[in-house]
Amino acid sequence: MIMARYYYFVLALFLFACTNTTTTQNSTDPFDYVDPFIGTGFHGHTFPGATLPFGMVQLSPDTHIMGWDASSGYHYEDSTIYGFSHTHLSGTGIGDLGDVLLLPYSNSTALKPVATFDKTSELAEPGYYKVHLKNLDVTAELTTSKRVGFHRYSFKNNSDRNILLDLGHILQPNWGHRTMENKVKIVDNKTIEGVQKTKGWAEDHLVAYRIDLSEEVGQFKTFVEDKETKGSSFTGKDIKIHFSFPENDEPLLVKVALSVVDEEGANKNMQAELPGWNFEQSIEKAQNEWREALQGITISTSDETVKTNFYTSLYHSMLSPFTAQDVDGRYRGMDKTIHQAPKGFTNYTVFSLWDTFRAFHPLITIIRPQKAGEWAEALVQKYREGGLLPKWPLASNYTGTMVGYPATSVMADALAKGLVPNANLNHWKEAAVTSATWQAEWLEKHKGKRAAEVMPKHIYFKEKYGFVPSDSISASVSYGVEMAYYDWCVAEIAKASGDTKTANEFYEKAKNYRHYFDTSTGFMRGKNADGSWRTPFNPKYSDHEHADYTEGNAYQWSYFAPHDMDGLIELFGGKAAFENSLDSLFTTSSEILGENASADITGLIGQYAHGNEPSHHMAYLYNYTNASWKTQKYLDHILYDFYLPEPAGIIGNEDCGQMSAWYVLNAIGFYQVCPGNPTYTIGRPVVDKALVKVPTGTFEIIAHNNSKENKFVEKVVLNGKTLDTPFFSHNDLMKGGKLEFFMTARP
Structure with a gap:
């Protein structure tokens, strides 16, 4: 048997003290570090x-x-x-x-x-x-x-x-x-x-x-x-x-x-x-x-804490979705009838999509590309059985949990990366368009049940006004900015199917996030049906499930337009103004206002909240300005301070692999800000070396002169060529090769 890890629970003055974790020193087996x-x-x-x-x-x-x-x-x-x-x-x-x-x-x-x-x-x-x-x-x-x-x-x-x-x-x-x-x-x-x-x-x-x-x-x-x-x-x-x-x-x-x-x-x-x-x-x-399973990415580092965090995160990234199909191919569909799976199809459940579209699903497209394609097809199959794409399917049930229609993100990313070559793209487009369009009969059919929230009235308001009025329904801003991104995903799916007309309609809808930006405050803000701003307004205010922002506040919801970063930066007044706004996000006080503030707001750096998913891309937004070193600075803080090898070592809900997948990608030095756009942006690796298995062999990542002191990136070289910008493509990764970071102590 692999060596035991023992955990000592110390009860002193009724306070919980974290335990010591012993690890095989200098082990080369990733299993030993989980x-x-x-x-x-x-x-x-x-x-x-x-x-x-x-x-x-x-x-x-x-x-x-x-x-x-x-x-x-x-x-x-x-x-x-x-x-x-x-x-x-x-x-x-x-x-x-x-x-x-x-x-x-x-x-x-x-x-x-x-x-x-x-x-x-x-x-x-x-x-x-x-x-x-x-x-x-x-x-x-x-x-x-x-x-x-x-x-x-x-x-x-x-x-x-x-x-x-x-x-x-x-x-x-x-x-x-x-x-x-x-x-x-x-x-x-x-x-x-x-x-x-x-x-x-x-x-x-x-x-x-x-x-x-x-x-x-x-x-x-x-x-x-x-x-x-x-x-x-x-x-x-x-x-x-x-x-x-x-x-x-x-x-x-x-x-x-x-x-x-x-x-x-x-x-x-x-x-x-x-x-x-x-x-x-x-x-x-x-x-x-x-x-x-743990061989998909292997790392080299002398830091035992990083090894434990990394391989445990990789482990946590493979616990769900669950197989939900018997060995004879039978499974219970979203219509509650028994289906016989066709050859090559496997039914899955437990897709925490609003959380996992951001990092977990992009990670799987790298380490388990076939699985990523299977899951995208499984989501479309749930549409065929139930009538809509799911938000958070659980045990053949629509739960209607969380925001928008995030299945479209997983689908668009799988298509962009060529992971479903045999997909019926007309079915995919139909599933995406139907789920993003108001269906009054769905709401009536599922009235009083969780499934009703798979077609929330936010979609109705989006079609009526182009925005979701805050005096009509809660979570208006969160739904508004996320639906704009999901509509871009729908457009990408329609484009892939050859339907240019539908694609153009949804590309226009993808601009709707602009309705919520208030130039006088510099935040995405609730707007009433008559076009006036909702008052009073404080960007640090949170009211769980009763405000304009889901599990957050204006600070945590004002930087989400990953499909249109140029447009978002323009709203803020250009790169310099956008950088200044990000500085305010990370350096303002961490006070959260409101008697019923969301308990999900944890892991704070200023008002950046790493314990919940809406913030997970924000440190990388400096890469769209002239201050990439600030991306590296804050990633260093998050990676070393918010992930610890102890029971309390995850700063918020793990959320079916999202928190852990974020660590895996960021520890090896990159992240995908916009699933559906197969582009990665450069971060701050905390490993000295990583080998990523890809279809052509391996993609090697080396961080020269890496240390806790050398947290900044002097230059990045991909296959012998220095990158002019902090971006590279999924295709670059899948072809194999070498990505080299040259680290320094000075920004």
Whole structure:
């Protein structure tokens, strides 16, 4: 086994102190530097359990079930475990899932035992998790295949061996998540199968499962709505089944296969992926898959902290979207019917698109280009099934979460980079145009449900006025400036399909961001239907979900027109004025005004907020002025101060890989400001060398004279030629070659 990382949870004067992380010194294996506990503290909302790259199963301990910090089911400061469930979200601001929970126990007669544990007994590595349940005197180990979770329980008391299957367990029940129905059948003394239905962030979520036990159960006790019930088949909302096993010195093994369709699908998944009982072999297979996945980008640096941050970020960038399709090709579509996937197609879920279009999806176009193309096609397929492109699809549900229609960004970028050569571009254009155009019947059909927000009334106002009036609806500025960018993406998709007329219509709509710019204040600002500015106005004011800005304020929303940087700079009065405005952003006080200010505004440098996605491109905007050195200065601050190798080491919600993907790209020295435009702009690398695998071989990045002191870039050389501007193309990267940074201590 790879060396253990131990975590010491110190409780002193009731204050949480960060732990020490030990790492194999001078290791060359990226696997050794992945720390799944990073992001499990503060509000990173990651989980430490076992999963595979983009796997259906995320088998992890549930320590936290109430409130914001229960979004992933785990928080590092907790000392109790409710059990081990098989589905989790990584880094979201809303929770769901937590399906099919198991808890091994001794020494308890409680209907619902709860375990205690010490942090020193926890171990987490890619594909493997281990913990000792102190009061229950059981050591639990977890690993997984893509669709099957594998448990090993070692009981110290070999004559008191029990497992609780808790089918009433869910995450965030205080936020409206609830169990709707459970149907479970005890097939025989070693097999249980069933279907669990819940309602929460996903309005209609179904997971089917099959549980195989390595030993026959000695006794079953089943409780339906807390009343003991006899039989072998049960229906109810809250079902708990206690399995008791005969005395045995050997560890007890449990396999749980999931299906998005039915019990038969779960059984097929089990037989295809994990027919045997070799736990050590399963760990090895899972960890070898992670070793291979982590080879997409390899780095060289003497800074152990950078290595840990980098490879953990790369790991976090491969946890979602999830595979949502059985081995026989069946999956549940957005129309809630069962589909048979055509050859070469895989259905996925958990696309946090408003977050991930910015860095996560661009990263995947580099390290997993085929996967990026598959995901873009999967989004279009969701349109075919459901009628609109999704914003945040979860378990075959439209959630309507966040701003605009960001799927168009992922689609436009995939087309610009040639990743979907066989795409039906007429279907793609239809999906993009329909989703960007007011559909009143959609709103009526889904009234009162989350899906209604996939077609928010902001789109209606955009078409009526050309802008979204702030006295008619909240988040007007955020929707307005982002829809302008998405309309540019729609135009690019239409252009690729050969429809020049539609492309030109949407290129015009892409200029709508200009409506919100107030020259008297220098900010994007709420505008009323009569054309007057909304008052009062303070650029530092935030009111979560009730102001003109989503999860932010005017400072954090006034610099978003990535598709038209020349036009944006012109609004500000030219390059010098734009630079001065950026200076104000980064150097003004970090005071956030408003009693109900958004908790997502974290990681502040002035009013730049790295803890939330709208700010993620802003440091690079100096590259469009004559002060690129300021880009390098602020990136250095962000990379070294906002990413730390500790549980609280992510400065905001991880958001399904976005925060981590940002680090991966920026650590090797570049970023894509405008997905859909396949151009990268130069930053400040914190690695000495990086090798990026590309179809032609490798793209080598070297930072000469790199150090914490030498944070500025003197010149950049691409394949022997000095760059005149801080930009290069995706095509340059994909052809392979060498990008050289020459670093200096002086700007």
